[in-house]
Amino acid sequence: MDQDERLRHSSSFGAAATAYAAHRPDYAHAAARWALEPAPGPRVLDLGAGTGKLTATLVAVGADVTAVEPDPAMLTELRRAQPEVRALAGSAEAIPLPDGSVDAVLAGNAMHWFDMAVAGPEIARVLSPGGILAGLWNVLDDSVDWVAGLARVSGSAAVGPRDTPASWRAETADMHLPKTGAPARFGSPEQAWFPHGQRRTADSLVATLATRAGMLVMAEREREAALGRIRAFLAGRPETAEGEFTLPMLTCVLRVRRR
Template structure:
């Protein structure tokens, strides 16, 4: 599902709210099985930031925060879901983690040099979140969204995407479609009223060690799967398991899921 920079129709906003609020009940599974982010992607996202104070917005269980900490970045995290926030605080006790949202950021004006978001920016209502993000950024601060996408140029990965269906692997989740799926849903950069400048996009090699069952567990943390009726979800997971069992790359033992971390980076103007 995608959201628009204008907030979308009321039914779109409701669907986004339902999907976006589905993760808390699976927070422990999310923390265990979702991948981190390529350090090279985070470095590129931050290369023009005027300082080192970074907000991880919509931080979830802290997957991106952990990458930022590994880079030595001064990180503050904001997450609206209590279950996800609890996992973040448990896993990264040294990170200053606050309850809040993209639409109501609990930080002062001009307090961070960059705002990064990992696999979360598509949940934001940018009519509200755009000005709020601009408020907490210093002049010329950086905003960047990061997405982990599977490399569907690899034949078996493309087959996995087809077998999984859009509830488990949607357009933002594959290399072939993530640019188009993200380029126009966040910041109206062409608008004269936008506080942000032109958009840049780039991808950085990444990967995750998985077994067939741990990959299935990862896919169960997708929002579309979390809200799916139990019987329908089990049927979908059975189809995914059957595909993984049919492929020599994934049928036994560990393998590397070929991935990239994609980055969408606009710059705060003024």
């Protein structure tokens, strides 16, 4: 994805901020704890915080959280959902915090949107020595048969790179971490993943997938056709045809320490 295309996708969420807040999942608490385990202190920046899904998880595990989000509509939803959290307008490329002011920088389903040539030095600037940078991604557990079928039917716009465990491991092995000056600023990356799940109905799962960036930037006719295929698949599976079910997921973590 080139720079213009990445910007088009990353800026698409504001138009769906209310739906994003209503339907996107939180993150496994065990994943957040693992991400923060080596951090030298409790001060955590949730960077690209969206509507506060990861923010809520960080609060729940006892972190002292500041949230930074560039999109005004997403930031409004975050402040509504997490009024006790300090929430600031800003971006990964221009973080509105002083040098060395946080012990960890975490990003939930957001690090792949950062321009790391600019964001890497900014993140290093606000981190204290020994601080942690970690990206968290909720991915579908396609070891479950019906989830693998859903991934095939949905297409890459709804279930794309990083959205299943194998593709996540490959996509994050050499990507999404600071490149410029990285050897001097950060150590070797670590990956881990933790079981997670979200209670859904067929309708609410369709609504969740409709908030993916690839779906949001689609032409309306194409998007409705894709969502129609997903609805038909869910209606035809005994696991999802009626009532509530748990969508099997993993929260996957990519973690690196600032030198």
